[in-house]
Amino acid sequence: MARNQPPTALSIAGSDSGGGAGIQADLKAFARCGVHGMTAITAITAQNTRGVHFVELVTPEAVFAQILASAEDIGVDAVKIGMLGSPETIDAVAVGLTYMGVQHAPVVIDPVMVAESGAVLLDDETRKALVDVLIPVCTVVTPNIPEARVLTGLGEEASQEELARGVLALGPQALGQHAPGPQAVVVTGGHSEDFIDLFFDGEQVVEIPGERHPDGAAHGSGCTHSSALAAYLARGEEPLEAARKARTIASEAVGAGLRGIGKGPGPVNALGLE
Numbered sequence: 001m002a003r004n005q006p007p008t009a010l011s012i013a014g015s016d017s018g019g020g021a022g023i024q025a026d027l028k029a030f031a032r033c034g035v036h037g038m039t040a041i042t043a044i045t046a047q048n049t050r051g052v053h054f055v056e057l058v059t060p061e062a063v064f065a066q067i068l069a070s071a072e073d074i075g076v077d078a079v080k081i082g083m084l085g086s087p088e089t090i091d092a093v094a095v096g097l098t099y100m101g102v103q104h105a106p107v108v109i110d111p112v113m114v115a116e117s118g119a120v121l122l123d124d125e126t127r128k129a130l131v132d133v134l135i136p137v138c139t140v141v142t143p144n145i146p147e148a149r150v151l152t153g154l155g156e157e158a159s160q161e162e163l164a165r166g167v168l169a170l171g172p173q174a175l176g177q178h179a180p181g182p183q184a185v186v187v188t189g190g191h192s193e194d195f196i197d198l199f200f201d202g203e204q205v206v207e208i209p210g211e212r213h214p215d216g217a218a219h220g221s222g223c224t225h226s227s228a229l230a231a232y233l234a235r236g237e238e239p240l241e242a243a244r245k246a247r248t249i250a251s252e253a254v255g256a257g258l259r260g261i262g263k264g265p266g267p268v269n270a271l272g273l274e
Contacts, residue, residue, distance in 0.1 A: 007231075007234040008035065008037075008234065009030050009035045009077060009079070010076045011023055011026035011079075012067065012080070012096075013039075013080070013081065014055075015044050017044075018047050018267070020220045022082060023039050029253075033232060033245075035231040040063055040070070042057065042082075042083055042093075043083055048262055049265055050264035058089075060088045060091065060092035063089055063093060064096050067092075067093070076100050077235075078106045078233045079107045080108045081108065081109045082226070083112045083122075084112075085122075087125055087128075090130060090133050094137070097137065106233040107230075108229050110142050111141065113127070113150060131170050135182060136170075141167055141182050141184075142185075142225060142226045143167060143185075143188070144187070144189075144222060145160065145163065145189070145190075148164070154166055160196075164198050164199075164205070165200060167182075168182055185199070186199050186229070188222065190218070190221065195209070196209050196210070197243065199243050201240070206240060208247050210248070211255065215259070216257045216259075216268075217258055217266030217267060218254050218257065220268045221250050221254050224268050224270050225246050225247065225249070229242045229245075249270065253270040254268050256269040256273075
């Protein structure tokens with residue numbers, strides 16, 4: 001008798017040599033949620049808890065080949081997209097999504113712009129390509145508050161709800177396209193006083209509270225949240241319930257964070273290592 005297989009999820013993102021964020025955090029989050037993780041690495045970074053010291057982009061051809069290899073043999077139930085690095089990489093990812101039948105696999109985009117250390121990971125040209133090419137075909141976008149401000153062009157006076165509405169408006173309506181557009185936006189609240197994630201799907205605005213862990217370790221928390229959300233979509237959850245469960249996973253990972261690893265902000269601990 002054939003053994004039941006877990007759902008699968010593909011992370012398209014950069015590699016963090018320190019193991020705190022990026023591909024490494026994504027795979028831990030997938031495993032925590034009971035999903036088999038696969039990867040398409042877009043960039044090799046030399047980084048640790050104190051900063052990003054070197055970045056080398058993987059060629060667009062290699063990114064596409066990784067996506068295609070997983071899709072053709074294993075199949076993909078959900079996709080998480082993180083660091084992309086260049087407009088050419090974004091084009092390669094868009095083609096890869098088309099080959100895997102993106103209309104059947106939910107896509108979560110975490111618009112990674114700045115590393116925890118402050119290193120800029122997304123320039124203006126690449127940000128524009130992200131908005132023009134990938135956001136219109138994704139399922140859920142998960143910016144934090146500063147990222148949502150950059151994506152929408154709204155200033156610091158904009159509320160979290162206004163930011164969420166602005167990000168959702170970046171879909172095909174703004175571009176004159178026929179792509180389905182994002183179904184939902186989660187503006188994460190780690191940079192807010194209330195520490196509340198805000199979910200918006202065009203109809204309902206839902207606050208998702210989470211426990212604050214002032215003594216936790218948060219490096220990789222955004223990657224963990226978006227990957228957990230993608231994992232729960234792969235398991236068949238609707239976006240709102242997936243967002244609620246992802247918030248719980250990310251909060252627990254921060255609370256159990258590995259504060260003693262490295263001399264900078266420690267990595268989250270999605271797997272409960274002791």
